[in-house]
Amino acid sequence: MGSIIKSDKVHFHYENDYLTEIENTKAPVKEILKGISLEINKGEFVAVLGHNGSGKSTFAKHLNAILLPTDGAIYIEDIDTKLENKHFDIRQRVGMVFQNPDNQLVATVVEEDVAFALENLGVEPKEMRKRVDEALKAVDMYEYREHAPHQLSGGQKQRVAIAGVIAMRPECIVLDEPTAMLDPKGRQEVLKTIKMLNRDYGITIVIITHYMDEAAETDRVIVMDEGEVILDDVPKKVFSQVELLKSVGLDVPQVTELIYELKKHGLDIDEEIVTEDECIEALMKILA
Amino acid sequence: MIKDITLGQYFPGSSIIHRLDPRFKIIMTTIFIAMLFISNNLWGLLIGGVFALFTFVLSKIPFKLMLKSLKPLIPILIFTSIFNLLFIDGGDVYIEWEFIKITEDGVNMTVYMAIRIIFLIIGSSLLTYTTSPIALTDAIEYLLSPFKKLKMPVHEFAMMMTIALRFIPTLIEETDKIMSAQKARGADFESGKIMERIKALIPILVPLFISAFRRADDLALAMTCRCYRGGEGRTRLKQLKSGLKDYIAIVITLVFLLAIIVINILIQDL
Numbered sequence: 169m170g171s172i173i174k175s176d177k178v179h180f181h182y183e184n185d186y187l188t189e190i191e192n193t194k195a196p197v198k199e200i201l202k203g204i205s206l207e208i209n210k211g212e213f214v215a216v217l218g219h220n221g222s223g224k225s226t227f228a229k230h231l232n233a234i235l236l237p238t239d240g241a242i243y244i245e246d247i248d249t250k251l252e253n254k255h256f257d258i259r260q261r262v263g264m265v266f267q268n269p270d271n272q273l274v275a276t277v278v279e280e281d282v283a284f285a286l287e288n289l290g291v292e293p294k295e296m297r298k299r300v301d302e303a304l305k306a307v308d309m310y311e312y313r314e315h316a317p318h319q320l321s322g323g324q325k326q327r328v329a330i331a332g333v334i335a336m337r338p339e340c341i342v343l344d345e346p347t348a349m350l351d352p353k354g355r356q357e358v359l360k361t362i363k364m365l366n367r368d369y370g371i372t373i374v375i376i377t378h379y380m381d382e383a384a385e386t387d388r389v390i391v392m393d394e395g396e397v398i399l400d401d402v403p404k405k406v407f408s409q410v411e412l413l414k415s416v417g418l419d420v421p422q423v424t425e426l427i428y429e430l431k432k433h434g435l436d437i438d439e440e441i442v443t444e445d446e447c448i449e450a451l452m453k454i455l456a
Numbered sequence: 457m458i459k460d461i462t463l464g465q466y467f468p469g470s471s472i473i474h475r476l477d478p479r480f481k482i483i484m485t486t487i488f489i490a491m492l493f494i495s496n497n498l499w500g501l502l503i504g505g506v507f508a509l510f511t512f513v514l515s516k517i518p519f520k521l522m523l524k525s526l527k528p529l530i531p532i533l534i535f536t537s538i539f540n541l542l543f544i545d546g547g548d549v550y551i552e553w554e555f556i557k558i559t560e561d562g563v564n565m566t567v568y569m570a571i572r573i574i575f576l577i578i579g580s581s582l583l584t585y586t587t588s589p590i591a592l593t594d595a596i597e598y599l600l601s602p603f604k605k606l607k608m609p610v611h612e613f614a615m616m617m618t619i620a621l622r623f624i625p626t627l628i629e630e631t632d633k634i635m636s637a638q639k640a641r642g643a644d645f646e647s648g649k650i651m652e653r654i655k656a657l658i659p660i661l662v663p664l665f666i667s668a669f670r671r672a673d674d675l676a677l678a679m680t681c682r683c684y685r686g687g688e689g690r691t692r693l694k695q696l697k698s699g700l701k702d703y704i705a706i707v708i709t710l711v712f713l714l715a716i717i718v719i720n721i722l723i724q725d726l
Contacts, residue, residue, distance in 0.1 A: 256683050259682070276622045284684075296693050
């Protein structure tokens with residue numbers, strides 16, 4: 169399988185803002201990304217972890233050319249994001265969903281919002297109708313197509329936002345903390361939808377999250393700290409590094425924490441367990 | 457509570473008037489307003505009234521709702537009537553006392569003006585009652601599109617309208633939350649003199665504005681991500697469709713307009 173996203177030693181810092189100019193201080197530019205190199209393959213389900221200010225959202229914005237690297241390069245299916253005339257191609261390939269479900273819906277009716285990207289791309293109305301219906305059915309929001317966004321719950325709004333992205337038929341969806349503002353039920357709905365898109369439609373998913381249990385269910389976890397990638401592996405391997413994760417201000421999933429503590433107290437248990445079911449099984453074996 | 461407010465004054469329904477093409481409805485409303493102002497006699501206004509009544513009955517809008525939209529009009533009606541009565545001179549003098557002088561022309565003008573204003577409101581309310589704000593925005597964008605050639609930002613204007621409509625409920629909800637938060641900390645919005653009450657609103661407006669700007673920032677980013685690049689080359693999901701019923705409706709409207717013009721000429725000749 170080929171790679172869809174290729175990041176080659178990406179550095180990024182914001183230009184000094186006007187305040188530092190006024191104060192005439194030569195404040196050192198704060199590098200937000202310090203040489204990120206990684207590849208994400210087609211069809212992968214990747215979680216990006218990191219505490220606030222680790223640069224994970226900044227990195228996400230590089231993936232569809234909202235921000236451009238100050239040094240290094242990002243390639244989306246071999247297209248350099250620096251090519252300005254390709255930005256719309258890139259954004260069509262890599263869709264983005266944000267944290268606040270309220271602030272990313274544009275239209276006053278659900279189906280028109282889903283159509284928004286297609287309207288911008290100049291898709292024929294007939295084809296548009298078809299794609300909008302498909303996208304709404306994919307996220308299971310078809311019966312709400314004529315509702316106004318403010319009549320929906322947070323999870324439903326977020327699913328509409330996802331539908332708006334998949335209507336473009338992207339290869340990859342980047343979700344920047346899509347569940348941070350949702351209640352548990354909304355979170356479940358959104359996660360289920362994301363997983364289904366990955367499994368059934370083969371869409372590459374990059375999910376930035378604070379929730380360790382969300383990350384535990386992916387294929388690959390990338391941990392960022394201070395603008396650098398410090399861990400990049402399958403969830404089992406990443407979460408077994410309990411101390412390293414804690415040192416960068418991250419939690420580990422409850423299961424991992426339990427296993428870790430048990431092991432520290434001298435219990436012989438497989439430390440690569442990440443899911444609850446596996447944990448129950450292992451504990452039953454020991455208790456038996 | 458304030459969550460239930462309706463946007464504009466759209467009254468959802470499926471009457472024939474609701475189903476007309478919004479572009480035609482706007483044009484018809486304009487013609488109707490023209491009818492009211494060109495007719496210079498009661499017969500003409502009566503025809504306009506018949507037209508309004510006819511549309512009103514077809515639209516199946518409850519009578520009460522219509523009365524409600526006329527209520528805020530009462531002070532304006534009284535105000536203009538007094539001015540017209542007192543300051544228009546001409547024809548027979550009915551009453552003359554001190555500086556008050558009521559004449560035939562004054563009375564005529566007062567009656568005409570009152571009828572015109574009432575019909576005007578009925579006509580435009582019928583438009584907004586039977587057309588959803590989104591449809592109205594689309595129609596306005598379409599009707600103004602010739603002005604694009606004059607570099608008028610018609611698409612941007614329509615986009616602004618859409619976003620405003622989209623965010624009104626969101627911001628109202630937010631206002632509600634901020635007010636509750638302030639009340640929980642002892643703020644008082646309901647008592648005190650008017651100035652005090654206005655001052656009490658400042659702590660609501662400041663966070664509301666800040667969050668509105670933040671939302672604008674987020675939304676702009678989300679729109680960029682979905683390839684927004686202005687009105688150029690844009691297509692629409694919902695095409696405005698005009699059919700036979702729209703043409704019939706506009707012909708009927710024009711017949712009424714013609715009738716008024718004919719009556720105007722006939723009465724002048726008498």
